[in-house]
Structures are given as C-alpha cells and as structure tokens.
Amino acid sequence: MSAPFSERHIGLTEADSRAMLAAVGHESIESLMDAAIPPAVAESFRAAAEADEDLLPAAASEAETLAELRDLASRNTVTTSLIGLGYYGTHTPSVIQRNVLENPSWYTAYTPYQPEISQGRLEALINFQTMVTDLTGLDIANASMLDESTAVVEAMLLARRAAKVKGTVFLVDADTLPQTRRLLEHRAESLGIHLETVDLAAAGAADAVAARPEGEIFGAHLQYPGASGLVWDPSEVVAAVRSRGALAVVAADLLALTLIKSPGELGADIAVGTSQRFGVPMGFGGPHAGYMAVRKGLERQLPGRLVGVSQDADGHPGYRLALQTREQHIRREKATSNICTAQVLLAVMASMYAVYHGPQGLTRIAQQVHDTASLLAKELTESHGLTVQHDSFFDTIRVTGIDATAAFERLRAAGYTAHVVDDATLHLAVDETIDLSTAITIAFVVSGREDEHGVGFTSMQASHLPPSLSRTSEFLTHPTFNAYHSETAMMRYLKRLADLDYALDRGMIPLGSCTMKLNAATEMAAVTWPEFAGLHPFAPDEDAEGYLSMIDDLETWLADITGYDAVSLQPNAGSQGELAGLLAIRGYHHSRGDVHRDLCLIPASAHGTNAASAVLAGMRVVVVACDEAGNVDVADLRAKIERYAAELAALMITYPSTHGVYEHEIVAITDAVHDAGGQVYIDGANLNALVGYGRFGDVGGDVSHLNLHKTFCIPHGGGGPGVGPVAAKSHLAEFLPGAGGRDPLANPVSAAPYGSASILPITWAYVRMMGSEGLREATAAAVLSANYVAARLREAFPVLYTGDGDLVAHECILDIRPLKAATGVTVDDVAKRLVDYGFHSPTMSFPVAGTLMVEPTESEDLGEIDRFVEAMLAIRAEADAVAAGEWPVGDNPLVNAPHTARSVIEGEWTHPYSRELAVYPVPGVIRHKYWPAVRRIDQAWGDRNLACACPPPEAFA
Template sequence: MTAQYYAPVASPQDPRTTFADRHIGPSADERGRMLAAIGYPDADALIDDAVPAGIRTAAPLDLPPALSETGALARLRELADRNTVLTSMIGLGYSGTITPGVILRNVLENPGWYTAYTPYQPEISQGRLEALLNFQTAVSDLTGLPVANASMLDEGTAAAEAMALAHRASKRKGGGTFLVDADALPQTIEVVRTRAVPLGLDVVTADLSGGLPDGDFFGVLLQYPGASGAVRDLEPVAAQAHERGAQVVVAADLLALTLLRPPGESGADIVVGSAQRFGVPYGFGGPHAGYMAVREGIQRQLPGRLVGVSVDADGATAYRLALQTREQHIRREKATSNICTAQVLLAVMASMYAVYHGPEGLAAIAQRTHRRAAEVAGGLRRGGVEVVHEAFFDTVTARVPGRAADVVAAARERGVNLRLVDADRVAVACDETTLPEHVAAVLAAFGVPADGADGADGADGAQDPAVFGEAIPDALRRQSPYLTHPVFHEHRSETAMLRYLRRLQDKDIALDRSMIPLGSCTMKLNATAEMEPITWPEFANVHPFAPVEQVGGYLELIGELEDRLAEITGYAKVSVQPNAGSQGELAGLLAIRGYHASRGEAHRTVCLIPSSAHGTNAASAVMAGMKVVVVKCDDGGNIDLDDLHGKIARHGADLAAIMVTYPSTHGVFEESITEVCSAVHEAGGQVYVDGANLNALVGLARPGEFGSDVSHLNLHKTFCIPHGGGGPGVGPIGVREHLAPFLPNHPLREEAGPRETGVGPISAAPWGSAGILPISWAYIAMMGPDGLRAATEGAIIGANYLAARLGPHYPILYTGRNGLVAHECIADLRKITKETGITAEDVAKRLIDYGFHAPTLSFPVAGTLMIEPTESEDLAELDRFCDAMIEIRREIQRVADGGYDAEDNPLKNAPHTAAALLAEDWKHPYGREEAAYPLPALRENKYWPPVRRIDQAYGDRNLVCSCPPPEAFED
C-alpha cells in the first residue's frame, strides 16, 4: 500500500500558521481562558499591570520579519554552504572523529536525551546518571587516577580549574606561581592566564623538556602529548615538582592514553583534557566535554559535578550527584569554582563512544591514527625533510626552513588544512578519519613522493613493532588494563547498543514526556527545525582554527546572532565566546574589572549582591577577584533600598559593581530597579544584570536601556538551546559601548574579540560552543520581533495562570504590584510542613508518581517549590500539572486529618516503583492503586520510576564515583 502524505490543514478553531504559533503552546482561545482566570481581558492589560512602566522599551524590536521553518532552514543552508569543509590536520586539541550512527541518531538527535534537565531529582535521572558514571569510569581508567568528574566545559577551562585546585591542594596562602610547559596548547595557556590574573596568581611558561627551571611553584602543567606532537616521559618532571611541594597537572589526550602510559602512573596529581575525539564533531570549537581526574586525597575539592553510587529505600543500587560537588554556587562567596553546568550531552556521547567501541576498538582506532602519523613521518624522512620529534602519537612537526607557508598552501590546494607553526615549521595531525590519500596529499605538499604510504587501511599492520618502535618508546607504552567493566564489553552490535540507549532513556523524564516546571531554568521547546542544522557537515565538521576564508558562513551567522542579541538587549556589543552562564558572568565581571583598571581605579573591587541572587553570582565575583558584600532583601523579596544605600555609602569609593537578577530570582518585577542602577552609577560602579530571566523581558524591556551596563544571556534558556541533561550551555555577554573594549578575545583568532584591550579568552574555542549557535539563530529568525514578544507575554501569562490556580491550595510566596508574578512563582510549603510534616521534597517525589519532574526545590527559599511553566506548554499540560498539585494537596490534607498515617503515606513513600507495587508483602495502610494511579488519566500514560527514593546521606558517606563492580548488580 502506498503511503499518503498530506499537508497540514489549519483548524478554523486553531489556525497554527507560523512557527511562533507552534512554539507558543496555548492557542488564542486558550490564552483568553487563562487571562480570564487571572482576571484580565487581554495580554496588554496584564503586561501593563505586571511590568513596571519605568523599564518598558519605547521602540519595538528592530529585527527582520519572521521566517518560516522552510525559509530559516534555507537561509541556514546558504550560510552553511559558505563554509568550506576541508580535511583538517591542524590538531591543537581538536581532532576529526566519526560519530557512530546509533549514537548520532539516538543521543544527539534524540529529544529524550537532549531535552533532559540536570539530574537534581535523581530518581527520574537514572539513565543519564548511569551514562555519566560510564564517562567518569572511562576517564578514570584511561588517566590512571581514581576519581573523575562528570565533565568540564572544555580543556582550557578544565586546566584553569586545575590550577586553582592545585593552589588549594598546595595549602599555600596568597598568590604563587603556576608553571606551564611551553608545549601546552596555546589556547589553554591563555585561558589559564585569564583566570589567574584576578586570583592573584602568576603564570610562567617555560620549555620543560629538560626539567624544571629554578624557582618556587605551587603547580606545574604538562601537555601529553605536547602541542607539537612530542611525547615525553612525565615522570622525571613530576618527581622534581613533588620534591618542591608542587602539584602536577597533566593535560592529556584520552585516545593517546590507550597506547601511552597513563599520567596517573607517572606522578600526575590532576589530569585534564577533552573528550572531543570520542565521537563529538568539531562544531567550530564546541560544545565538547572537558574532563578532570584527580588523585586520592583531593577528590573532595574536585570542581564540577560528580556522580556517585547510593541506594534507594529498598537498598537497591541508585545513582546521584555527590553532595560536595552538587553545585559549587551553593557556597556562594566561599565557592572555589563558579562552574554551574557541565557538558552532559557531549559527555554522554563520549561515554557511549567508549561503550560502543570498548577497549579493543579504542586501541585499534588509536593504533590506526598513530600508524598514519608514522607514515607521514616516514615519508618525510625519506624525502629529506626533518621531523622534529622522534617520539609522537598523532602529530608530526616538520622543519622546512623558509617554506612552511608554501607547504601549508600546497596542502590546502589538495584539500587538506595543516598548521603553520612558524616560518620554518609545519605540524600535521592525524586522527581516525585520516586515510592513505590524506597522507599522500600531505607528502605531496611537502614535495615528497608518497611511496612511503602503503595504502593499508584498518588495524592490520598498525601494531607492527617497527612502526611503534620508531614513534613511541617502549618505556612509555601502556601496560595497564582499562575499561574492564562489563558495560564496555556488552554492547558491540548496533542492536545491543540501540537497546542499551533506549533502556537508559526510558528511565528518565525529559521534555518529550511532560512539562518540566523548573523555576529559574526555562525548560521550553527545543524545536526540531532549530536542532536539525547542527549535524550538517558544513557546521559540524569545521575545525575552530580553519583559515578564515573557509568559515565565512559561520562568521556571518555569528555576526548576525550577536547583532540580534544586541538589539534584543539594548547593548552595543555581544560576545558569544562564554560557553556557559557561569562563564558569561565571569566574562562580564572581568570586563568591569578591565574598565575600572583602564581608568586608574583598579582598587574598585567590591561587588554588591542581593541576598536573593543566584549563587553563581557570588561565586563568579570571587573568581573575578572581587569582594562580595550582600545586600538585604525585604519581606517582599525586593532589594532593601535602605540597606543598599547604606552599603553604597560604606563602600562607594571601592565599589566595582552590583549584580542584580531581573526579574528577580523570586520571580518578581522589582519596581526599584532603575533607582538601584542610578544609585550604583552615581557611586562610580557598574550594573550587572544577570540575564537568567531574560525570557520575561524580550520585546518588553531592554536591560541596556533601563540602566544595566552588562548582562550574560543564557541561550540554553531564553533562546532555546536545550539543557541536554546539564549542558551544553551558551552564556554570551552583552555590554554597553564603554565596556566593549574589554570583551573576551583569543590568541589564535583576531576576529574573536578586541585584540589589544580584551580580557583574554574565557573559553578554549574562539566563539565558544559555536556548533550550537544555529539553534538560537533559527529561533530568533523564525519567531521574528512579534513572535519573540508574544513568547514573553506567554511566559508571563502562564506563570500567573499557575499562580491563580494553585494559590488557593499553596500560598504564593512573592508577588509584585497587583498581586502578579513575572515568569515564575514560588509555592510556599513551610506552613504546610509545620502542620503536617509533609515537606517540599515529599511533594517533589510524589510528583514523580504523577509523571512530572518536580519544580525547583528549596531555591531560592528553603521549603518551597519554584514553578516556571514557559510559553511552550499548552493549557492542557498546564492544567494536568495543576491537577496533580491540587490532588497532592488533598493527599496532604488526608495526612492532616488522620486519613493517612503521618509517616507511612503515599507522599513519604514516593516515588513508587513497579517492583514495590508488585511486592507480595505490601504492608502500607493505603492501596497500591492509590500509590500508582492517583489520577485516572495516569492509566493511559504512566511513567514508572526505576528506583525508589534515594538515600542522600548514604551516598555522601560512601563516595563511589566509578562503575560499581559487577557484584553490585547481582540479585
């Protein structure tokens, strides 16, 4: 039977004709019913009462008219076609890789993985937590160190975090010197420098091939293999460093570690790097999963996130985020890192690459890669070209006096990009995509016949000792086993891999199942049309350091996105380099720091932060070398103006900035924001408006107009880049004209920022996570100016509708004028808890039985739930959530009335697994049906949690952060 395909016909009752109509969940009729429930005749009346007139923008958004999905994809195709994708053999930490189709389709392109949230509710995150545990195990095994975290933002950031960790581990007071090998990646060196300056640390580079120079250092960074490709024995330098009381940091290539002796066996204390070449495309520099592994004794100081093993209420094995790394920003001004997100989606891809290939497959890829490099070296030597290093893994540096540029140009004519080191040297980097014809093209570019390349493809011959003997010394070959856990041996066929990925996905709740009503996190639609272009080869397969003439499409896309973000925010200039919101905060504060220093006011280091602020604000201020002074909030959650003026009077001469989240973290449009901005400016300070809640302002107000000097924007919130289980994120910053000279720049890309006055690179890649910027570009292009404003109105309508429906059952903690909220509302359970013993956490866990991810738990106020609906959820889904919350309130009342036992009830025992419900010895005083199907609709669509409530304390007492032994899974 021939399949029939029909064009969608718009219903007369619901004419969904534009992308904005499909992005915004409620129909016009539904919006009218929601507004009526709130008590307003139309959206304009609600907005006029909710949003202070003093911040409203006078001019509509000056953006191009909305494109259709087809039109936006056609325009993106034009931009993609302006990129020239050559075979890149540039190296410098970025390698060509092959993403197995089963991982591409079932992880990167799968909303079950890319729309998931950070696993703060571990019971409904067991799938991605297991995938991250696999990542940690692979990193730990390969580096030879016992503890690894669940990913970092990139290799440069990981090295900078390692520097700070080394300083803490050395227990030295004040500043100190961090010694970096001159053969480290140049972008890593500069990211480390950027981060060292505000911390009062000195960074010194030196050639460490002959050992350590004289001097006192708290830490040493080595690259393994080096940027030049050189493979050196780490042990002598590590031993010298330890003799002087210094910590040893090694930036290592994970694939090389399948063949090379792991750094942990050579004395490394900390190992960092990137998992990019484990199946994650270039993406013009990102996003990629960085990593960090540490020795025994400093694991409690590990930045980022750490997945550990605990048990649930029945004693079954269960995974969770370990306490001491669960959000550094909880420590606020005492934080040692501001890392608030990871690169979960990319770490999952890398972990599954390791699962799919296993140790033998990874070794074969590494051996084949090394074989190609050996062929290049052998051919060059036979042609009389000097190869600089005898020992190497994948990168060969050749010396060709005076003609390096000619060689690079000749290779480019043959479709290959090489790296111009200087006028006399060329570097050639091989990877798993390198073929014999690439080797031949490289040799031809050097003017050498390709006789040396035997044309053999695959692993045969790649283990020839003659080949290995000439490039990897016997003493540096890996002897220890790795990836011995069964998970790395059980999924060799695509069928097995497909089912493993599906099994993990089915354990989790993501946006493909239901709304995720997290306050402050904006879990909105990530449309398929936005996501599709990121896997196009013209975007995915572009090296970040490819010649500028090959990346015209990317540069045009980035320029258009930056300009449109500037128009939306009212700023003069935007930089997309920061690859997370926390890094955007840091970049913005460094711009303020640079501005004050340029005016001879480097003493301005005090940063005012309201007590309601997101914790990363304080952590980022500390990372920027500022002193945090907290400003009180009043009973309404607003900045206490009297306290603000008092703090300004006390610290005015030293005032650098104030960091304000707007709308506030309490979900309220504060009336006093313009007065706050004016007071800080009058004292000589700058105003930083945290853009986490920009989705309540777009089209209505511009921070750059109502008094802010700089903001970071969370593209993974307002502009639709998906959370991916806790990353990727993009946190670009917008600044007014006077701060533009102090935006991030990059040592390898003059186009990436202000060359002379920039604060240095924040991210390893020039434009951060450029590979996912087409998502936000497409969202803005398809929404157009009217759609963007309508989305903002939709978010405000949705939040106030939820507040109106839930208000009679749960007190709404903070409201603005006219009793309205902004884009989120806070349900206060503290009185309920006091009266019944039922906590906000009990409600969060019971929501799992109803098929929902919980709202944000106990933030920004303990004992509360912060709820954000976003504009993407239609009325039916909003009502389904409200019905669940109202039914849970009835259950709470039954506890209060004595109908449920105070300790043995559906809330205290939630969530309920199928196994628990089927147990023969059901001993609870309520029925199985009450536990499983509290609402009739759940019979048609039931999510079954894989584990019961997880014992948090057990996991903190028993820190296990690599795959548990097979015995743990025995019945």
C-alpha cells in the same frame, strides 16, 4: 500556507489565553503585561523602540529558515583538518548520532537533580567517569567540564587550594596548547597567580624544579603529548613538582592514553583534557566535554558535577549527584568554582563511543592514528628529505626547515588545512578520519614534489612512542564497555537508558529559573550538518564565512533585544558569561586607574554563581538585603553604596529577580550605583520574562550574560550544552571576550574563539522564525502561564513573592513551609510525589529553602498546565489527609514517594493506602504511566560511602 512558527512554539491557543486571563483577572494580554511590568521599565522600552530601528528581520517560515541555514552552511568550506591542537576529526557512530545527539529523550532532559527520574543519564555519566578514571589511572573523575582549557584553569585553582604550600607561582609547560596558555593568562591575572612558562621537557628541568625555593610554586601544568606532538616521560618532573609540596596537573589526550602510560602511573595529582575526539564533531569549537580526574584525597575538592552510587528506600542501588554538586548555591562567595553546569550531552556521546568500541576498539583506533602519523613522518623524511622536529610522537608532526607558508598553501589547494607555527615550521596532526594512503598524499603535497613514488606502507608502522612509556595497565574492563559492540545491542542499551529518564518529550518540566521550553526540530536540524559539524575552530576565516555571518547576525540581534552595543558569543556556559562580564568591569576600572574598585554588591536573592563569579574575577562580595516582598532593600543598598562608594566596582542583580518578580525600583537602583562610580551587571537568567517588553541596557545595565539554553531554545541536554553570551555597552566592549569583535583571541573565557559555535544555529533559527512580534508573544505567554499557575494554586500553596498588581513574572515560588508545619509533609515529599503523577518536580528550595519555584514556559498548552495544577491540588489533599490522621505522618503516599513497580508487586502490602493510589493517583496516568526505576535515593548514605565508578553488574540483579 502553514501556520506561523510562533503558533507551533507557543503552546497556548487564543481560547486557552482567554480562559487563563479570566482566572488571573485580566481582559487581555496587554493589560496583564502593563500591570506586571513596572512603568519605568515599560517607558524605557517604548522610548527605545521609538528612537531605534528594529534590527530583527521579519519572521520566516520553517521552510524558509532551513533554506537560509543551507545557504549559510554552503558558505563554510570543510577541508581535511591537520590542525589538531586539541581538536580532531572523528567518526560519530551513526547509532550514537541518531539515538543520542538527535534524540529528544536525551537532548531535552534537565540536570539530574531529581535522581529517581534520571537514572538513564546518570548511568551514562558514571560510564563517562569510569572511562576517564580508567584511562587516566586516577581515582575519581567528575561528570565533565566545559572544555579542556577551562578544565586546566579549574585544575590550577584546585592546586592552589589543595597544595601543602601557599605559593603564588604556577608553572606552565612551554609545550602547552596555545588556547590553554591564553586562558590561563587571562584568568590568573585577576587572582594574583603568577604564571611562569618553563620548558619542562628540556634536559635538567626536573632538577631545576626540585631546586626551587620551598613554598614558591603551588602547582605545574604539563601537556601530554605536547602541543608540538612530543611524547616524553614527565615522571621525574612530576616527582620534582610534588617534592616542593605542589600539585602536578597533566593535560592528557584520552586516545593516546590507550597506548602510553597514564598520568596516574606518572605520579600526577590531577589529569584534565577533552573527550572531543571520542565521537564528538569539532563543530567550530564546541560544545565538547572536558574532563577532570584526581588522585585519592582530592575528591572533595573536585569542581563541577560528580555522579555517585547510593541506595534507595528499599536498599536497591541507584545513582545520584554527589558531594558539592550545587556548592555555588550553598557556599556562594566561598565556593571553589563558579561552574554549575557540565557538558552532559557530549559526555554521554563520548562515553557511548567508548562503550561501543570497547577497550580493544579504542586501542585499534589509536594504533591506526599512530601508524598513520608514523608513515607520514617516514614519507616526509625518507622519501622527501625533510626534517621532523621530534622523533617521539603520537599523532602530531612538525616539519622544520621549510617554507611553511608555501607548504600550507599547497595543502589548501589540495583540500587540507595545516597549522603554520612560524615561517619555517609546519604542524601536521592526523586523526581517525585519515588513512595511510592519504598520509602519503599529504607528504607529497608538503614537499611540493610531483611524482607519486613513496616508501610505501605496511599494516604496522614502526612505533614512534618511547618503549618506556608503553601502556601495560588494563582499562575499561567493566562489562558495560565489553557488551554493546553490535549496533543492535547498542541501540537497545541507549533505548533502555532513555526510558529510565523523564525529559520534555514525556511531559512538562516546570523548573523555575531554568526555562525548559520547546527545542523545536527545525531549530535542531542544522547542528549535525557536516558544513557546521566538521569545521575546526582555528580554520581560516575564509573557510568559516557561513559561521561568521551567522555569528554576526546573532550578535546584532541579541544586542538589539537586550539594548546593548556589543555581544560576545564565546562563553560556553552562563557561569562563564558571568565571569566574562565581571572581568570586563574589572578591566574597565583598571584602564581608568581605578584599581581600588574591587567590591561587588550582590542581593541576598541572587543566583549562587553570581557570588562565586565575583570572587573569581578578583572582587570582594558584600550582600545586599531583600525586603519582605522579595525585592532588593533599596535603603540597605543605598547605605552600602554610601559606605563602600570609593571601592564599589559593580552591583550584580537579576532581572526579573530570582524571586520571580519584576523589581519595581530597578531604574532607581541602577542610577544609585552609577552615581557612585560603579557598574551594573544584570544577570540575564530570567530574560524570558522581558524580551519584547524591556531591555537591560535601557534600565541601566552596563553588561549582562544571557542563557541561550534558557531564553533562546538551546536544549539543556541533561545539564549541558549551554551558551552564555555576554552583552555590554560600548565602553565595556573592548574588555569582552573577542574585544568587541576586534580580536577573537582577546580576553578569553573559553578554549575556542567562538565557544560552542555548533549549537548557535539553534538560537539563530529560533529568533529568525519568531521575529520581534513572536518573541514578544512568547514573553507574554510565559508570564500569563506563571500567573495562571499562581492564581490556581495560591489557596493551597501560598505564593511567596509578588510584584506590581500582585503578579509574578515568568515563574512563581510556592511556599511549602506552612504545609510542613501543619502536616509534616516536606518540599522533598511533594517533589517526589509529583513523579507518581507523571511530572518532573519544579525547582526545590531555591532561592528559598522549603519552596518550589514553578516556571511553566510559553511552550506548554493549557491541558498540560492544568494537569500539573490538578496534581498539585491532589497532593495538597493527600497532605490534608495526613493532617486529619487518615494516614500516619511516617507512612503515607507522600513520604514513601516515588513508588516503583517493584515496590508495589513485591511482598505483602502493609501501607495504610492502596497500591492503586500509590502508583495511579489519578486516572490520567494509567495508560501513559511513567515508572521511576528507583524509590527515593538516600543522599547521605551515598556521600558516606562514596563510589563514583561503574558498580558491578550483580549490584542491579
């Protein structure tokens, strides 16, 4: 019989644990946890455990879990989808599926905040940005958004900030995707934005927009092609919008843009959309990489992440994140967006789809799709006498004047799923997976005719795209998009990029607050199964029985783990979970007539997204001080509650705190807020230190978001995908996305009803294989590992904050500021020198500038943790050598780190330390050396010389 999965997931052996416990001064894991966790938290958990049944099933083996997943998958029915509406069937090239989606070198990587060890995924992302700018005809694009609908919302907010006028009205195209319209409505209400739906394709629409009062509208959204499939020339409407001092947002289909004019050529200010149909499976709604591109002059307003080209210490080119990448942590309540993540793994896939096919290949696929749609329209009209709504379209046809429900049922019986617009209108969308002969079959089924005689087809159908909109401008001319069209070339390109990066398959990533834990192969296995990957998010419920059962399981399990009553899995990032929770609080207060409650108290230590989310939920932010130990200053909190009692909507607090400690007074804090009529939002970013030992709902939480990409093993994927479920007490359930299970379309924060559903099997498998006891063991192992690191390093690097028993939670903050004062060595120097020792740096300067936040996670074994500890101690010795005058402050292994192979073999070595010390600081790295591709990147140079598209190949000669 094989070992329990928990022994595979948790890196520590019993012998490891005993040695580590001795180092931290405890005899057992339970004595350590009893000392670390405040009594009020432990007692509330014990009381809940005695009163409530454990709803988690007993741990299953890996084989049993895979068998159960196979059963769930078999309960999904994948038909040929004709639904469209932003989600399409696509062929994922096998070379991309195997070498990106299923490759831990790509899916276990972290956000590229350390650019020197992230050059591979940064190049892939700059490919994505170049692909988007080329196809949209605009000047600069970001490195992806969460999905198309949230990208439209972000574009609306950008337009409000950047428009010359300060109106409150945003025009929405009547032919907008329905999920986008729902999301705009939900988000606009809390921000005082007035949406006005307009048929912008109607005759005279441009004149009507141009006649609007000056300053009334700040922007307009157009769908191109429209949700109905209509392709029309919106350039006059765009010009009219801009004539009012407003910004024009065009949501465009990237594949269609290979055949029709780009938004930039139409005069758009902003283009948004999704890259899903570029090789990323529908997956019942996600994850998929949205996109945003803007015209020149708006680049510094662009939300999300932006990859730029800079240079390293030797003047060689290198990539890095640019401009406002972490603006939430810097600007907080003044941030323009709360999105601090992206869909990196999916953006990599989409960009590589474009690289693999090239401009000619993409155009060929688009032409095939249009030809298929054109033949379908021809069959429907000429052979079957039916009527189509529009004569100008790319891939989507609407058949009118029929019994739409009967046609839908006929299609279902034949293995197709269409979309019923109304009783007399049927919506049919084709994609690259549907060929010409299938189009003829579809037409016969729609008409209900039994004979098999149609008009026939030729290799090229008559175009249904307006000639005036034919694309003549070039795109994807960079050599990268024209060099890797054979599988051999593509495989080697992907391998070369992966080798430039540092991911969990190479070693520990000890990032505090981000929980880089094992993403087990068994957990990942089901993601690419066709029964999970091939389902449209708007498929009928009877087709998604397996998915819906899995979702029900996860909602039940996560509610039980957190002590809440309802869970929504829709938010596709932690930031969206935060927003959903705060909007639920707002909805609750408004339902009671307490519209004046609009103030949110947030501790100074909080994640930066907290403040940004509160503002986007229509709240004002007041900061609560922290004391010297890193806890919330309870006296300051009580004073501010008293001052703002009538206005208090919520307190946002992270537990354990962002400082890495268990707040001793958490129950007193939540009681004080409730006594004043407020609600308590507990940020679940640090739940990995609490599962099995405490629950948010038991210590006074009303609502929380969780990070499935942290505590529950969904990989970070280089900075996305993620899932940020929101959990709440029963009184807030109706205000959650999905309205507590009553209406999947209510209160949306993401485009798809169940968000990034295709990666939920990862968390389902993790919880299923761990069980309650395994999850509890994982928490204890994480806390033990963090305290072991703190104990081993505190003499060399002071531990900034500790809680009860002088212990930390699952992470510890090492203070580098005294080292800088004594030696001149900075936190950046330590982080970059760790690369030479073969490590990814811990989190730098968050939540306190000049510190490193270390989180080893339960997945690491003692050998790897000790390797990190010894590297840090060696770095301290190097800093001491600088202080002793052995090396100059301006020329030593720390300030020059990281060292590349090129830097130690080129030219004369003039440094006061040896080449060997530069690149082999300890013997253990010699055989398995990780070589960074570039030396330290000059961030300021890159921002002064902003370039965010693929550089010419000769730049890297």
